Structures are given as C-alpha cells and as structure tokens.
Amino acid sequence: MKDSSGPRIEILAIGAELLTPYYVDTNSLFLTKQLNRLGMRVVYKTVVGDDKEDLAACIRTARQRSDLIFAMGGLGPTQDDMTREVFADTLEKRLTFHPNLWKQIRLRFQKRGISISEVNRKQAFILEGAEALENPNGTAPGMWIQFDHKIWVLLPGPPRELEPMFVDNVLPRLTGMRRGYQAQTTLKITGLTESQTETDIADLYPGLGKDVRCTVLAAPGQIEIHLSAFSEHGEEEAERMLDQPTSALRSRLGLHVFTSEKETLEEVVGRRLHEQQSTLAVAESCTGGLLGHRITNVPGSSRYFLEGVQVYSNQAKIRLLNVSPALLERHGAVSAEVAACMAENVRKNSGADFGLGITGVAGPDGGTPGKPVGLVFISLASSERTQTEKNLFLGDRETIKRRATQKALDMLRLELREDNPGNPTP
C-alpha cells in the first residue's frame, strides 16, 4: 500500500451490457458503502466492455494507479465472459484447473436437475496463486489474489451473487486493512423543499468538523440528510462524533424530521397508528389509489387500515361518500369543502378513527386559472376535528400524486405524535 491514507481502491466493472443505455449500476454503490464502513475510500471506478484489448488496457492502468482492485463481471461460462483469461494474460499468471470447484459446479447443476454443459468447465479454472471465493448463489467462483503489493478481487456480476460473496468472503479478508470506523445516520425530512432545508442548516456545516460528512438528497416531498463520521479509534467514537451534529440538525429542523431510522413515512404513520390502536380509512380522488397503495406497502397494515375509496367520478363521490350534489355544484369537486366531506364521511362510513380525503388537479390537463394543475386539497378528519390544507404542488402528474400522498401522510403523522397538544392526555 502506497501511503498512510490507505490503499488506493479501484472498482472495475466488465461487460458489454454496462456500456449500453440501459444499465444502471448498483454493484459499485454496494461495494462503496461496504468499503466506507471500514474507512476505505474508492478512488476510481472504470467500466469497460468485453473486448480483450480494452480490458487488458484497463487492467494495466489499474495496476499502475491502484492498490486494491475489485473487478466485477465476465466470470460466466459464455464466450463473452473473458475476465479470467484476460487477467491471466495481463497479470502473467497461469490458469489452473481445480477439480473440487468443478465438482461443486456439477453438484449445483445436479441439484437443480439441469444437465451441465462442458462450457461451464472453464469456471473451475483459477488464477495461479489465487484463492477461490465460494459462490453459493451461482456457478462462478470469485478470486482473491495478492502479489507485488497489490490485491485483485474478482467478483461475479449479478448482484445476488456478488453481494453475499463480498460480505461472507471478502469483508473478513479486508478487516486487517481497516483504516478506521465509520458511523452513519440519516435524517428524513418532509414539509420542506431542498433549498429551504439547505438554507435552514447552512450555518451548521462549518461546525461539522473535517471527519463528518453531510450529503443532502432530495426526492418529491422528502429530503434525506445523510451524515457520516469517521474515526481512527473505534466505532463508539465515530458514533459519538455524530451526536452533536445530529442533535443540532434535529433541533433546527424540528418536527420536519420524521425519522432517523431506515423506515418510510408510511411505516412511521403505521407504527403510530398501531401503537395508539387507531384505524384509518382514505378517500382519494386525484391520487387514484396511491395513498392506499403506500399505506398497504407496510406489512401488517391490515391491523389499522380498514378501507379506501378511489372516487374518481362525481357519481362515485356521491354514491360511495355521500358527498351532496349541491356541495359539488357549489364548490366544485376540487375544493376544501369537498375534501373535508370526503375525509369526514369515509371516516364515518368505515367506523375508522381517522379519515383522509384528497381532491385536486393532477394534470397535465384539466387546470383552469382558478384551479390550476397542482392544486390539491387534503383533509384529515378525527372524532375531534377536521383539518383541511390547500396545496399547490409542482411537477408532472406522478410527482403531484406523490407529493399529495406525502402531505396527507404527514398531516396524520403530526396528528399522531405523542406530544401533540391536541391529543387527549393519557
């Protein structure tokens, strides 16, 4: 290894499909996350197709500039899979046949009742001096080879093979190279835009310290602040380094932070409904079922979610929710009055503790100067009261639907919070 800042790591992804417009890389993100936890940083990522000379050139470049190289892909049985052979040629290592690997590969086929082809035999060849890395989820074994102060790790391309192989067979070999300890936390925020969030927290950045990193990621209706801290001395110190920044961010962003766990907004709401033994019913117009879909993505949601109605037509609003034709006539289907009526009546009809109602213009057509695309009324009804909010969401049809459901879930989250002054004292 070159210097005290740890090995220079390169990720080399191999395969013609990686150079098409369809490929979305997830392997390198997975490896990066795993390596970062050991305090190791990736310096280069390279993608190359399945051309012998192009791959050989990448291997030579990696050999010059990197110390620890993870090569992924091209270990399969087909003609296009040439990683094994090109590495052997370029690194000047022979390929040797391992009868025990060949036996394992044949066993795997037998178990699945598939006849094995002789082309698979090449997967039992390993670079001279390399250790084979077992692949319980496929036929291609990985390889670990160390020489000339460099380490090369060859991994299969499919994520379902690469990920367990990395965790079980590569990570343990890397722990000796650990540069330190990384702790991570994520604050998930709703009800603020990305720029509002950035503005709110900008003055906290300088105080984070050089070993704490902050990354802000935005999605419609949701911002995530990823904090990571790095310590040479131990996991606990790294965790401790996050305490101050996390609580500073929390107190700055207040109720907008809905979790610092791996959970979604619908999971937070579901957990609280379940804890408080409350039930929910929803009435959706412009979101057309997305709210119900999100709520029922949570396993066990049948404990608190009773029913929903997608009242797309006025007739459906009248028949399924007893919205009066006069109300629809007077205020229009997209109005605070109709949203409130939808929330109240779906609650009453279903016998649920809470009712949510959404009505709006998702676009791209159907907007008018008075009721433009993105105008969405959202109402939350409980036994105590009905709150209705008028929103103007930006974005395309699906984004507006998403933002509307996010807002509806957030109104319910705030209503359900333990310190809600509106809640009855226990």
Place this chain on the structure above:
Amino acid sequence: MKDSSGPRIEILAIGAELLTPYYVDTNSLFLTKQLNRLGMRVVYKTVVGDDKEDLAACIRTARQRSDLIFAMGGLGPTQDDMTREVFADTLEKRLTFHPNLWKQIRLRFQKRGISISEVNRKQAFILEGAEALENPNGTAPGMWIQFDHKIWVLLPGPPRELEPMFVDNVLPRLTGMRRGYQAQTTLKITGLTESQTETDIADLYPGLGKDVRCTVLAAPGQIEIHLSAFSEHGEEEAERMLDQPTSALRSRLGLHVFTSEKETLEEVVGRRLHEQQSTLAVAESCTGGLLGHRITNVPGSSRYFLEGVQVYSNQAKIRLLNVSPALLERHGAVSAEVAACMAENVRKNSGADFGLGITGVAGPDGGTPGKPVGLVFISLASSERTQTEKNLFLGDRETIKRRATQKALDMLRLELREDNPGNPTP
C-alpha cells in the same frame, strides 16, 4: 481517429459525490444513447473524485487510449470544482478570460435577482483553443477543444444543464463523425417470465445478423426486448433491418407482446378503453390501491376510470361490495368466489362496463399451507361473463402487488383486443 471502426470514446465523470454510495449515474446513459444513434460506441467510462492528481492521471490515461473524451462535472464555481484548471495543467493549455462569457453569467444572476460572487468569475475562463458551449440552464459554459487528433468535450454535471447542451451544441458538431445510422425498437411483453422469453426466442438470435443487437430486460411481470440495428448507409436501411427480426419475435411471442411503442401497459389498456368507449371500476384487496394508482397515472384516465374500492377489511368487502358474510365464511376472503363477487359487484354498483377484482396474500406474513404468500385471485367481469384466474406470484410484498396489478391489466387488455373472439363483431 485510430481506425475505421470510429473514434474510441471515453466518458469521464468527475466529482467526489460520484464516489459515494448514493450516486446513481444517468448522464453516461444519456450520452451513450445519443452517441449510439450516430453509430458511435462508448469504449470506457471512468469515474474520479475531485482530487487534482487523480483527475490528472485519468486525463493522461484517456489521452493515451481514447480519441473522443466527454468529461462531465467540476465546472462549478466552488473550490471543489477543478476540472477547468486540471485540464489546463494536464493538457498544457492556458486558461483565457472571456469577457463576453462573464457578462452572460452576470446577466443570468441579475435576471434571477441574485447578487453575483467573484468566485463565479472563474467560470468565464476557457481553455486556450477551445470553443465555449453555451449553457442556457446554468452558469457553467461547456468547452469543445480539438488538437493532436483528439477531441475533448467538457460538460456541466447537472443533467438539466448537460442534456440540452449536448443536444443543442455538441450533437451538431458530432454529425460529421457519424459512423452510420441506428434504428431501435422495443417489444414489451407480459405473461412470460424472463427465462420463458429467452427459451422461446433463443433460436432466433443466430438469424439476427451481426448488425442487429438484442437486449432483454426484465422487471416484475414485464419483459422488454430492445432491438437495435446499425447501418452505414442510412436510417431507412437501419429501420428495414429491424423489420424481419421484429416480425419474427412478434409471431413467436404472439399476444404476449402488448406494445412496440413507448407506452406502458396501463396506457395500452386506457387507450383501448377510450377507443371502445368503455368504462372501468376496480375492487382491490391485497393490492391496496396500486391498480387504481397505475390506471390513474395515465393523463385523461377520468374518461374511462369511474371508481375503485380498497376493501382491506372483511367489513369493507361486505359494506362497499355487498360480498355476503356467508361467502366470506365459506371460501375465505382469498378465494376465486370472493374475487369474482368483488369484480361483478364493483361493476354493477358503479355502472361500469368492466369490473376488476383482486384478492390475495401479499405477505410476508399471513400465509397458510392452503393459502400461501403470493396466492392471488384476479377476476374480470363484463356484461357477458366473469373470468377468474388463480395465480401464485413470487417475490416480496411490493413485487407481489406489482405482479398482481400487471396480471389484472393484462386480462383486461386481452379482453379488449380487437380480434378477441369474445367481443361482439362491430
């Protein structure tokens, strides 16, 4: 340019955030798609952070092995943005100040009512000999520089700046390098697994010809076959080269092909409902609103989608759909009988032409030996008849929900097809 197979193209992405576990690359996919249309292939993709020496090493490597290099990112005004300076150093070109660019940048700030910082001044510096590429969507101009038989194109990182700059200012400069013409088509398939599809079409591959490429992409309940043809002689010939393979695939895959256009399954179904002036209502149990959500993602869906009910609880099935308690008792909520009753009654209640009913076990809990996770009954009711299908879907909760809605939409698509023998003759 090295040889007759066209320039060797490298995409170089620059920025520390690209080496974090959060980054998902879309720029390189965009560039690849655009370049492929000109018959140009990408040979290497490289990602590097914002370290001067690492970047300089990548520039030197690209200079050795590639002819046409697209560098993206690091053109912003901050200290971390060093692409301009490192390219100048490494390629031994001076940076020269362009007063007109500085004026444009200041104007942009003025228009938005923001005061400009002196740090932005560095964005008005351009490599000696380079042409500036206008950036109407940001402050960083791009650069095009050609020397020593190489072309370097520097582009801003944000997709909303890069994409229009590429289309408006880079593509026209590349057309002289066109190697040929690419035509593309996509067949979207449902009702077959990836391996069924592969098996069905395997013997067609050898007949595709060396200039026709076939890529199979799988998602839950849907397979896409991307075909592209390459001709040196013209767009029409490339299109023509796709005719035979496309019709061979179509006749092999039959009714499983639901479109060769850019449309989704819900758009195909929506188009047919609209053409046939038919209406639809849905009753969802385990999918919890996803079917309604997908149907209403299509703009204009209010013309044919009347309503939906998410009948999660038995009470809701009884009250909203008149499912009899005796039927629920006898067959259980997850049964062909209840699915049929849901489809028939949502159709009757709403007055729609078609009713879809879905009931099943989405998991991960709630399965029994008789009714395992993934068991889903789907029913389609029309004025003529009710068809019910029993399915056993694999995957996690969201995948099972997705597959169930895909199947429901597909049953309706097949029912609505013009040559459906069950349809009344026009």
